[in-house]
Amino acid sequence: MPHLGRFFCLPDGRGVIKAQVLDEAALERALTRIGHEILERNNGATNLAFVGLRTRGVTLAERLSDRIAAIDGTKVPVGTLDITLYRDDLGLKTDQPRVQGTDIPFPVKGRTIVLVDDVLFTGRTIRAALDALIDLGRPKMIQLAVLIDRGHRELPIRPDYVGKNLPTSRRESVAVRLREHDGEDRVVIEEPEEG
């Protein structure tokens, strides 16, 4: 079953691939660029930490950490955030969310945290992530890195680092497929099958 974005799975989890947005090489380049931008904006990697949102945000955070280690020689720690307990749609959804747990092996207090997610859509996931993160301590600063910004924001949230801006319609879904989970590196737009 293809992954269709955390919040907005089609009811049957299936759709037709309408277009390819990023291939393997383009995805690589986007991550390398974001890595450089993070270093430039923060004057290096000291006091930085990545927090990835389950599941693909964590994988992207790990790749960014490797990228920065290759550029700068600094290993930036990576944590995992599960926002299930902070969602604003608990009890509204027809499918039941599963708690998989938060694992942040470093103190959040005083650090610059870069939140990492695959697709930025309504902004509600990021709102939940900000609350979840701040409950763990008071970071010096929180920045947001996403691979795809597909628009349609419902909250005043904007990313600091973007792999690709992608105008979409609401009925489409954006699937980020990563080697570690899906056996390939690419981003596609999917649309539900008619009928």
Add this chain to the structure above:
Amino acid sequence: MAWKRKDLLGIRELDPAEITLLIDTAASLREIGTREIKKVPTLRGKTIVNLFYEPSTRTRTSFEIAGKWLSADVINFSVSTSSAGKGETLLDTARNIEAMRPDVVVVRHSSAGAAELLARTLRCSVVNAGDGAHEHPTQALLDLLTIRERKGHLEGLQVAIVGDVAHSRVARSNIYGMRKLGMTVTVAGPPTLIPPQVQELGVKVSHRLEDAIRDVDVIMMLRLQHERMSAGLIPSLREYARYWGLTLDRLRASARSDVVIMHPGPVNRGIELSPEVADGPYSVILEQTQNGVAVRMAALFLLAGAKASQEAP
């Protein structure tokens, strides 16, 4: 795997996937207890009523902490301070509580089936926190979580449950859960405290402590209620302790060196467990208590927080 039930009444009616979902959810939620600020907003605005007709400190406190860490409002009704002492029936009390619109009622009662009776009557979710000698599902779940953490897995493990099996809801819930998850269970105790035909639950029976604990991965000691002696089921506490008390010497002579010792509490020190064993390296009693909060958070989360909505979004 999604949780579909309104209530958590016993382990007997759950399938293995449901048991595993509860344990997995608890394992993920445990991290909240290690935080500096032990609170997540998940059950904000939900009300949980602890309705306890039997004295209990541990279980009630555990549910209370679990609810509070998830930001629910938790209200305690206990028999000594409530109108049950004034002759009100269980159902009348429950209907009155329901009129206050709780989302979950956690009930402990000395009669088997009390939780089910409430569940059939009330629209809100009901959690059985122990009904007579019937079931105590959250205790079995916390025991399973503790064992899984210590041993890394559950399937194929051998467990001895020792003591007053006949009157123990903890034993019954654990037997159901362990058998469903592919574990082997031996129950052991004096014949008067082992229920007849207990083998029909798929367990072996032993009447000698040394035989029961040989080669098992887990020993679960049950609490001996002192009133069993006045009922004539055991001759004396001293005799019981002599034949059925787990001491360090017995443990070293018969049990494996990596055995895990559990007790649902409160411990009768010097009767079913000697102090050296209760406080020793094999004992996981305090881990059980910690996992109790996590399991109760999981139950409350699945019943009141994450329940999939009935209507389409």
